[in-house]
Amino acid sequence: MDDVEELCSRLIRLDTTNYGGGESAGERDAAELVATVLSAAGIGSKILERDTRRSNVIARVSGTDTTLPPLLVQGHLDVVPADPAQWSRDPFSGEITDGYVWGRGATDMKDFIAMVLTVLSTWAREDRRPRRDIVLAFVADEEDTGAYGAEWLVNEHPGLFHGCGATISESGGYSYHVTNATGAPVRLYPIGTAERGTAHLRLTATGRAGHGSRRNDDNAVIKLISALDRIAHHDWPIRLTPTVTAFLQRTGAALGVEVDLSDVDATLARLGKAAPLVENTVRNSTRPTVLKAGYKVNVIPSTAVAEVDTRTLPGTEQELLSTIDALLGPGITREFVYRNPAIQAPVDSPWFDAMAAAIHAQDPDAVVVPYCMGGGTDAKAFARLGIPGYGFAPLSLPEAFDYRAMAHGVDERVPVEGLRFGTRVLDHFLSSV
Incomplete structure (x- = not known):
């Protein structure tokens, strides 16, 4: 073999x-x-x-x-x-x-x-x-x-x-090197127990076509980029799921740093090198990735299209979509390009315990924690x-x-x-x- x-x-x-x-x-x-x-x-x-x-x-x-x-x-x-x-x-x-x-x-x-x-x-x-x-x-x-x-x-x-x-x-299950509050090395082993959902969106703005040299108050391109600016800069609220909460608490305890669930951003700052494992999964995200509009520089097109990589935490999709609808404004519709809901597995389970035991058998100093995957x-x-x-x-x-x-x-x-x-x-x- x-x-x-x-x-x-x-x-x-x-x-x-x-x-x-x-x-x-x-x-x-x-x-x-x-x-x-x-x-x-x-x-x-x-x-x-x-x-x-x-x-x-x-x-x-x-x-x-x-x-x-x-x-x-x-x-x-x-x-x-x-x-x-x-x-x-x-x-x-x-x-x-x-x-x-x-x-x-x-x-x-x-x-x-x-x-x-x-x-x-x-x-x-x-x-x-x-x-x-x-x-x-x-x-x-x-x-x-x-x-x-x-x-x-x-x-x-x-x-x-x-x-x-x-x-x-x-x-999941890989070693991730960080340091604790005293500067001593710690090996985290994050095991995935949740995944953010995918709600890839296509936004279509419609307006009045016309000559690029003339005033046009119904310009689809302007509508679209204004909506994208609002979406891209929206401050999505913190939403702590069971997995993310467990990660923060257990990682904070292992590193000897204060965990304040009412001030997650400050907690992330204290986590230092461990923060990248969780910072993308404390809130939803909407990131524009594709733009399509127009066919000639002196022609205002009647439509403009964008696609947005949207990720949702368990139980938050409807809240996010309602917020996006409010941010879009008139003259813009949305549809799903791809949609797959978030998932959450039990953190406190015999399965997780057996995984942790298997890691500890090879690395007795391992700190095994649950985490939520930002993708899927x-x-x-x-x-x-x-x-x-x-x-x-x-x-x-x-x-x-x-x-x-x-x-x-x-x-x-x-x-x-x-x-x-x-x-x-x-x-x-x-x-x-």
Whole structure:
């Protein structure tokens, strides 16, 4: 069997780029590699496709106690595009050098898939089984809409996930280096227990077309940019969710700093290096990203269009939309480009406790805290089946390593020792939970 870093490298070398809008290199090659590794470990699998080469691998590992609800372990095979001209190495080389595995998908999220497969291969070699059944879903299209992956599976094959008590996937369980009030180092390990919702909006302003040299009090472009200015500069109120509250309290206690929930901005300032983990999830956000208007410089167009990346905390979407409607003003309509509600899993649960125990088994000084993801994952799709989702793809990272800049970034890479650490943590968790 390959070492985890070799398997991660092999997965990276298979180009599974998702360009969006249904355009993709396809996940088939990676799916076939996954199926081959599973077969070598004595685990049967099946590849399901909504369309040619848009592949999803589904498998089930039998546990020793059939009375326990299964755990769903899911990850995506696709990656976002990478421009080789911007990279210091070929983004699909999977090169292993300087203690890292380099390439697109190294942290998002072929590392997790390689770690899970390595655990299963170890179990086969050592004739071990987990306590509960484990359902595996390595899916397509997470980097777009999930229409060929998790969303399609949940809509068309929900029975595959019947009875699952929880799911784990990307964006949590990694070491995050901070200092406490005395300057001593602290290793936080944030586990994702919530995700902000997505409410991408398209705004359309309408007005009177006319000559660019003449006065026009019904200019669609001016209407739109005025509305965007109001939205972009709106001071969205603090809204503390259970996950964010728990993060603030537990992190503050670990760092020895005062936590004042009535003055969150001051609390964030006191958290120092830990603040970036939570600062984007104490309130909703609306960030204009796309503008389209006009076709000729001397013509005032009758319509102008913008798209706004809008993120919502659990339970706040209607409040946000009502505020946006008030900010838009007359002559502007809104519609959803993409919509997926926020999700929240229990913080105080046996699942979370088992994840924390697995991390502590490898790092006794770890401080494990819940956190809310600013974006989203396929956990939202599985949440529609009543399956709570946790971000738990453990890694041990060097202090100077900017993990949060890796996903979708240039020179994406993952430390070899981090992969080995994560494999041990996953082995402990999946064996004992």
